[in-house]
Each structure stands twice: as structure tokens, then as C-alpha cells.
Amino acid sequence: MPNTFGLNRTLGGAIGVIALVSVLSSGAVLATRNQLQEATDALDRSTQVVRSLDAFRTAMLNQETGLRGYLITGRESSLEPYRAGRPALDETITRLTTLIGNDAERSRLLTDAVTAARAWQIDIGETAIREAANPATRPDAVRIEAEGRGKQFFDTLRGKLAAIDNLEERTRAEQVARVAKAQRDESFALWGGTLLTLLICAAIGVAINRLIVWPLVRVMSFVEHVGEGDLSGKLGDGGHNEIGRLGRSLNAMVSGLSDLAKTNRAATADLNAAAAEIRASAQEQAASVEQQFAAVQETAATMDQITQSGAQTARRATEVIATAQATAQTSRQGLRAVSDTAKAMDAIREQAEAVAGNIVSLSEKTQTIVDIIETVNDIWERTHLLALNAAIEAAAAGAAGAADRPSRGNGLLFRIALRGAGRVARAGHVEAG
Template identity: 55%
Template sequence: MTKTFGLNRSLGGAIGIIALVAVLGSGAVLASLGQLQTAIDARGRSNLIIRALDAFRASMLNQETGLRGYLLTGREDSLEPYRIGKPAFEDASERLRALIDDPMRQRWLAEAEKAARAWQAEVGEPAMRGMANPATRAEAVRIEGSGTGKAYFDAFRTKLQAIQDEEERLRETNGERLAQARRQAGIVSWVGTLLTLVICAGIGIAIRRRIVAPLLRLAEAMRRLTRRDFATEVPGTGQRDEVGAMARAVQVFKERLIELDRTSLLRATADTLPAMVGYVDAQRRVGFLNNEFERWFDLQVEDVSQVDGRPLTQVFASQPFPGTGRELETAFAGTETRFEYRLARRGSDRRMVEGFYRPHLDADGTVLGVVTLLTDITERKALERRLALHARDLRRTNEELEQFAYVASHDLKAPLRGIENLVTWIEEDLEEVLTEDTRTNMGLLKSRVRRLESLLDDLLAYSRAGRGDVATEPVDTKALFEELAGLVSPPEGFCIVAGDGLPTLDAAKAPLTQTFQNLIGNAIKHHDHPADGHVFVDAKTSDGMVEFTVTDDGPGVPEQFRERVFGMFQTLKPRDEVEGSGMGLAIVKKLVERQGGKVWLSEGRNGRGLSVHFTWPNPTKELADGTDREPAAGR
């Protein structure tokens, strides 16, 4: 079974790839955004810490400024910055402790807070209390100017500056991370977008190549098929997906369309035949009937044209289908059947019908159905009867003619022999008194008697030509010709040659022997230079026939007489010059045509002499070639 790759799977895979890319891209973007947010949060935290450090520092400076103003002026309102800075200090300190999370800066913050609180406890608060009492104001000024407060403030500023420097460094680092995170997020976003576009473009190209383009080609093929352009090749039948399945469906449609056209052509052709042509499938359902059935059976035209698939017994309910029993079943068994059947034609009398049932086999030899052919042979049977009567009359006439020729030949020969004997006796009895003229006339009389005897023999031979034994046997024509060359006793110096091309064929030997004998005898008898005459015979094989050619170098036969010489008693020279009845070529023609061949004459070699051609069946050659042809007609 062919493995297929469906479009659903392909499209599902493509959508899966897009989804995977989207998920991975989204993950990468989210990761980049997370890094970006972390960098932003870290930078914001650094900004909060730096602002808290500024507030922390400012709260201490406000306290120092308020204390010094109060010490210089002694007015209570000068302590306003101090009073504001003290709670601001507490607030900034608390915020810094919440924002700073690493141990080193926490330690620095604790030391800075410790120094600040020491300044408040040892400098700020005592100085404020001293300034409240006039007696101790000098002591308060001394405490502030003793340098203790400056030492605490310097320690506070140092620790606070260390924290701020570290935080500035972290903010710069976080700024770089923030810029990198932004760049990374942009790159991931662009790469994801480009990759998605590339995948979508690839899927679009694949869809166009695997779906759109094949469908367009299939649509064009369908348009051509609807115009009956059956030379159109259906594209994509080898494609292993839904489009390929559709293409194979179109191929089936094409084959069904061709079959439909052939069926239409078959019906148009069969409806012109003067015979009933039908088809019955293996389920005994009618597959086809031509219109001739409508003229014979009780059927309408629509019944004949729309009969496909109906049971045979239903279609021919009123009158059974010829040969429904034995003959049709014999055909369904795989054997051709031919039979004769008397069938009543609708509105007419019974007529003789010949049925021919041929089984329709598939490649495995299974019978798919039976082709039926029913032909009206009433006139043919009548003609056959008339021909049989004529043949019988002809055979009787031929027999009577043969009997007449035999009787005439036999009965006439007896008085001829008596005349010849009487002439001989007269010559013997009156030998001394016969004159020379009388002797010549007596010789002429005997020669005429012998000529008449020869004529009667040839007439009898002509009537019997081809009527002898028709049994065939292998005949070596070269050996036969050489044997005849010795039997005819040619004159001294006369040369008879058999060619190397003479074959061995399966034939009736007697008529072939008589044909060769007559032709050799004619060539010798009519030669004008018998002392150095030549006869040559050769043969060639073509289409189950052997063409023999007997050629001599004698005087030949003028072209205008070449048809005439095949008639009975036809000679070109007076019989006083050449003894003969003129029956030789007539007998040859009858013998050859009895075998299904032809005989004709042509000019000999080098413009002299005569070539006699005749064809003879060669059934051995036909079997060897595997052919089944009619005998060749010659030239």
C-alpha cells in the first residue's frame, strides 16, 4: 500500500512549527522583558536609595544648621530646621534600611546612623539644653565648637558617601543592563518577526506549489476533458496527498468519459448493423442492446437505450432471449457458441437467426460477460439451398461431361485404330503398285489419325485435370523437376536446369508433376533451336505461396497472344509444322487454378524466349509463419 502524506498533516505540521516559533519567540521576548524589568526595577531602586541618602544627608544638615543658628542668635525660631530635620532623619533612616539589602552597605548605613545619633546625643541635645539656660549658654557654645560634633559629622558623611558611591556604581551597571536588555528585547522581537514571516512565506509557497498550482492544472485538465480532448494528461496523479487523490479521481473521470464516448460510438456503430448486438454480464444483467432488438422483440426504443443493468429475464419477459439456456451458459463457461434459432420477428413470421455468443474475459481468464450477435440468415439459408441445388446440378453435369469425354475418347479411338491398321494393311498388300503420291497421302492419313488420337487423349486429360487424388505429401520440387527432365527425353544438346531455390513443399504430387511435364514438353516442342536450347526453372516463396518460373530461350509468344494461348486447341503455328493439340497450357491453367494459384506469361531473359509463372500453395510455409492468409493471386 502506498504511503500517503496528507495535506492535513502537512498543514498541521506547518501550523505546529509556527506555534512553536511563536511560543519560543514569546518566551524569548518575555525573558528579555523580564531582564528589562529587572534592570528597570534595579535602576529605580538605586534612584530611591540615592534620593533617600540625599534626604538623610539633608536632614542632618538641617539639624546642624538649626543648632548653629540657635547658638548664634539665641532665638527659638532658629531651631526650626533642627526640629524639621530630626523627624526627616528618622524617616530617611527607616527608608534606607528598607531599601538597602546587601550586608556591606547595611553595615555602612548602621555606622552612619550611629555617628549621626551620637552627634544628636552628645552635641545637639546638650547644646540645645545649655542654650535654654542663660547661665550655661557659654558651655553650650563650647560643646558645639569642641570638635566632637565635627568628628561625628565627618564619620556620618564618609559612610554616607561610601553608600552613595556604591549605589552610583550599581546604578551605572544597572543602566548598562537596562540598555542591553532593551537591545536584546528588540533583537528577539525582530528575529521572531522575521522568522515568522519567513515561515509564513515558505508555507505560502508550499501551499501554492502543492495545492493551488496542482488544482489550477487539474481545473485546466478538466476543462480540456469536457471538450473531449482525451490527449490531455491528468497532472499530479503520483502526488501522495489529497490533491493526488483528487487527480486520480479526475483520471478515473477521464477513463469513464472515454469509456462513455466509446460506448456512444459503439451504439452509433451497432445501430447501423443489420444484426442484433448485445452484451450480458456475469450476473445475467443486460449491459447493451442495439436498436435492431426493438425491431424484433416487443421492446420500445427507450427500453433498448436505457436497458443497462436490468435483468435479462425482466427485459425479455414476453419473449425469451435466444439461447438463454444451453448456448448462453456454454458461453459463460468460457466457450464460444454458434447456433441457429427460429425466431418470430415482431409483426412477422418466424425467421432463421444465427446466434454467435463470445465470452468476455479479463486478464486472469475470468468471464466478465458475453457478447451476443444474432443475425437474420433467412435469405442466406435460402440462397444456400439454391446453391446446393446448383452445385448438385453442376456436379452431375461435370460427371456427365467427364463420362462423355471418356466414352467419346474410348469409342472414337477404336475406329481410329482400325483406320490406321487398314492403312497399314493396304500399304503392305499394295506395296508394289503404290505410287509415291499415294504413299505420301497414306502417311499423311496415318499422321492425322495419330493427331486425332492425341487430341482425344488431351481432351480426356483436360476433363480429368485436378480430379485425381488430392492427398498431399512432401514434394522435393528440385528432385521432381530433374526426374521429369530425364523422362521427357529432350533432344541431344538441349539443357534443362533446376535452380537452387526450388523448395520442398507439402502438395498433391500428381497435378504438380503434370504441370511441370506439360511446361517442359511445350518448351522442347516449340523451340526453334532444339540442338542448343535451354530450360531453366526457379522459385521464390511469398505469403504462403510458391511462385515457380519456367523459362526457355525459344521463340517466345508475342504479347498480344499471351492470354489466347491458355484457351483450348490454341496454337501459334499450323499443326502441319508442329504436332500438338493446343491443350498443353489450357491443362496447366486448369491444374494451377484448381490448387488456388494463378498462371501468367512474360518475356524470357535477354529479350528472348518465354517465362511461364505459376503460383502453388505452400501450407508448410503458412504454418511456419503462423499466418492464416488466402492464397496469393499471382500477377
Template identity: 70%
Template sequence: MAGTFGLNRSLGSAIGAIALVSVLSAGAVLVTINQLHEVTEDRARSTRIIRGLNDFRAAMLNQETGLRGYLITGRESSLEPYRAGRAALEETITRLRGLIGQDAEPARLLADAVTAARAWQTKIGETALHSAADPATRPEATRIESDGSGKEFFDTFRARLTAIEAVEENLRAAQNERLLRAESNASVTLWGGTLLTLLICAGIAVAVNRLIVRPLLEVMTFVGRIGDGDLTGRIAVRSRDEIGRLGTTLNAMVGGLADLARTNRSATANLNAAAAEIRAS
């Protein structure tokens, strides 16, 4: 029937609203999860950079310790920390460059630190080792290692590494704030979507009771009265949906039954009158 608002459309709209809220909530949760993932990855990157800076310091300290041990003892085995430190430093520099990437300030600081470390290796480490190999120049090797120029290189790269560490610590503080905000957004989104879904479900329950359950109870009561022979009542039609059309149809049916009953009563009265006239004749 044209112009009616069917129950299927009402229920479909309600179900569609629930589906829309669910999709929007799921989308918001996914966005928040992505934010959490990004923040977690950034924090892990900063942590790895700080560990790499500590490895840088340890590698240089091992080289210095190995060099001093060799200059003191003259034994080749004393150079093991030095050689291990050189290899560890190369690996650490490669790892730090990959972690820092295109970040301008940390990349510049790392380049300065690497330059200072390389200068110490060339001007102090390798020069002292070369001089220490010849007994005649061994005192010169000791002088090179202890004259204080090596400390300047160490102070330079340590200062640069400390500056990078400060940058990463500031980033981690900002990342912690982002993490807290993302967790808060995830909680609000989850609980908000759940609450909104519950409200829609409660509204559907109320609507079903008002649009379907109560009208059907009225129809069942009305049909029961018809079954008992009461053709005088009419059901109130309050909507234009399927149940409203059912009520209109029942009212029309009851009206037709009432007219048929009146016709039957009139025909019966006419028959009774005719029969009485026949008996009188």
C-alpha cells in the first residue's frame, strides 16, 4: 500500500543504525590501534638508539683500554679489547645510522661523533700502535696516548652522543604523552560505541514493544471478542504499518459480519412473520 511506513523498514533502519555504529566504532578503534602501534614503534626506536649510543661509548672505551694495556704490557693479547672495540664500533655506527635515518639534528650530531671517533682511531690509536711496534719509538707511543689530545676526541664524541641521547629522551617523553592520549581515545571510543549500541538496542526494544507487541495484543483481544460473538467493537488504528492495515482489515471484516448478521436477523423475522400468517390461514 502506497504511503505506508512498514515494520520491515523500521526494523531495517534500526538494524542499519546498529551496523553503522558498529562500523564507525570499529573504524575508530582501528585508527587508535594504529596510533598505538606507531607510538610503540617510535618508543622502541628511541630505546634502540639510546642502546646504540651506549654501545658506541663502550666500543671506544674498549679500544682505549686495549691500547693502554698493550702500551703497558707489550703483549699482543692485550690488544683484543682494542680490536673487538673497533669491530663493535663499525657495527654500532651502521646500526645507529639506520635508526636515525633522515632526522637532521641527530644525524648531524652522529656524524660529528663518528668524525671524532675516527680521528682518535687514526691519530691516537693507529699512530700509537705503529710507534709501539718499534722499541726505539715506544716512548713516543706512550706520549701520544697520554698527552691529552685523545681526551679531546673522547670529550667531543661523548658530548655529541649525550646531545643525541637528550633528543631521544625528549622524544620518548612526547611519545609517552601520545601513548596515554591514544590509550584514552581507545577507551573512550570503545566504551562510547558500546554505550551507543546499547542505547540503540534499548530504543529498538521500546519501539518493538510499542509498534508490535502491544498492537498485536490488542488485535488478539479484539479477535477473541469476535470469536465470542461480539461484533459491535472496533479496534483503534494508530499506525499505517502492517499491523495498522491488519486492524483496518479486521474492522472492515467485522463491519461486514455485523451487516450480514443484521440481514440474517431481518430475514429470520420475515420468515417468522410469513410462517405465522400461514398458520393463521
């Protein structure tokens, strides 16, 4: 393969340049972002130091407030701010020591402030509380707090903490400036890398258009002319890349096609001469072919007759097959009807068995009803006898009272008794029925 500056190298180089610019811009952005993160961390640490200094002051003020309240009121509850301020101060000192770290000046100032705070706790706070616990020495405790030594300790620690505050304010200002500079550098690196990448992409687009697109357009136009049958054209020199090699290959192909077309035209002339000789020979053979054609027609007529006979036979066979299929269909329907009849008979047998069972059950219930009727008749007969007895007794009662009452009244009572007996008898008869 010849040594050419190929399209793969061109495109690979362009992609490599874009990748290099992207890596460089990303590295610059990361570097500035690390600077921004460091400045932000330092600013945050300085802010925490300032907050811890405020917590230091607050813890000491709480202790002083609790001590004064205890000295004024004498109540133990007044010491709660003092007692709460001591662990808060210890925690704040630990946090400040960690935040300040190895900074010599801040460590020295913090040590002086802690020394003053501890001195106040021991010389003023603890001593005053111990003396105030005894009523005899309570005035001494008040005098210790009022002498002003506590104020000296507070002035000392306030001054040291204020010095640390000033250092932290300068540090905060520096870190704010660093943050702003890092943000500007990050934006510059980001936008600069983006702009440079866009410029390189535009340059690569122009180069691709010049080295690839336009030559390909010329090649496609040449190929279209060749497809239309124009073999007279020729591509110019396309360079040493793949498109140039393609153009040279196409030129060689078109040259070969032109030579082949010339050869085909000569062969076509020879074929035309041979075709004329073949036509003359074919005309001579046409006469003999006509004679053979007549014999073939007679044979064809005979074959038509045979074909018609075969067709009639085929139709009859088709009719026989159709009749057999209809008979088979009728047989299948008969079998299905027999099967359905057998199923219906089975269903009727099952229903007859069910009806027989119901009849037996009704017979048993009828016998039960007969027994009940006999019992009712027996009860009716007894009731009838009771009714007759009641009527006889009523008649006897009416006869016995005839001596004391008029005859018309006795007859009325007798009729009433007979009616009552009759009603009882009829009622018993109706219930028995």
C-alpha cells in the first residue's frame, strides 16, 4: 500500500487535538476548582473560629451572671448559668484548639485567654462560691467579686479574643479575595477552553469540507455521468488520500469500460452477420415445419377427443365421490341423533326414579294424615258426648227451677241450654271435619 496521508489520520489528528484541548481545559478547571475549594474551606474554618470565640465569651458571661445572682440572692438555683457555662467553656476551648491548629500567633493568644478564664474560675468564681456558702464569710465573698480582679481577668481574655477576631477578619478578607479570584479563574478556564474547542471544531469542519466533502461531491457527479453512459469524462488529481486514490481507480475503471465498449461494438457487428445467415437457413426449414405442423394438428384433434372422454369419466367419478360424502355425512348425523336419544333416555330414567321417590314420600305423608284424621274423629265423638251431657244437665236444671219461676221463663232457659249444647256439638263436628 502506498504511503498516503489517509483520511483516518486526518480525522484521528482532529479528534486528538479536540481531546487534548478538552483535557487541558478540564485540568485548568479542576485546578482552579481545587483552589476555590481550599479557599472556601479556609473561609468556613475562619467563620467557625469566630463563632467559637463568641461561644467562649458567652460561656464566661454566663458564669459571671450566675455568680453574681448567687451572691445577690444566696439561692443555689442562681448558680445554674455558672455551672452550665463551665462545660460549655471546656468544649469551646477544645473546638478552638482544633480549629486554630499549628498557627503560632493564634495559639499564643488563645492560651493567654484560656489562662485568664481559668484564673477567674479559680480565684474569683470558686473562691466566692466557697465563701458565700458560709453565712459568716459571705461578706468576704461579695468583696472578692466587687474588688475588680474579675474585671481584669475578663478584660485580658476579651483583649486576647478580640486579637484573634482581628486576625480571623483579615484571614476572612484574604479568603474572600481568594474565592473571588478562584471563581474568576475557573470561569476563564471554562469559557476559554470552550471557546478554543469551538474554534478548533470550526477549523476542523472547514478542513473536512475542503478535503473530504468537496472531493466526494466531484466523485459523485463523475459517477452519475458514468451511470448515464458518458465515458468521456475524467477526474482530476484528488491528492494522496483515500479520495484521491478512489478518483484514480475510477479513471482506470472508466478507461477499461471504454475499451470494453469498443470490443463489444466489433463483436456486435460479427453477430449481425451470423444472424443474417441464420435467418436464411431458418426460412428453408420453415416449409418442412409447415408439413409437420399439419400432421401435428391431426394428432392434436385425436388427443382432444381422448381428453373429452377422460373429462366425462372424471365428472362421473366426482359425482360418485360427492354422493359417498353425502352418505357419510348422513351416517354421522344419524350416529349423533342416536347418541342424543340415548342421553335423553338416561335423563328420563333419572327423572322417573326421582318421581317414584317423591310418590313413596307422599304415601308416607298421606298415612300420617290419615292417623291424624282418626285421632280428630275420636276427639269429636268424645266432644259430642260431652255436649249431650251438658244439654241433659241444662234441661235438668231448667226442670228443677220450674217450681220457683213462671213457666214462660223456664221454657226460655231450657231453649238457651239446648242451643248451647247444639253449638258445642257443631263446633266439635267442624273441628273434627
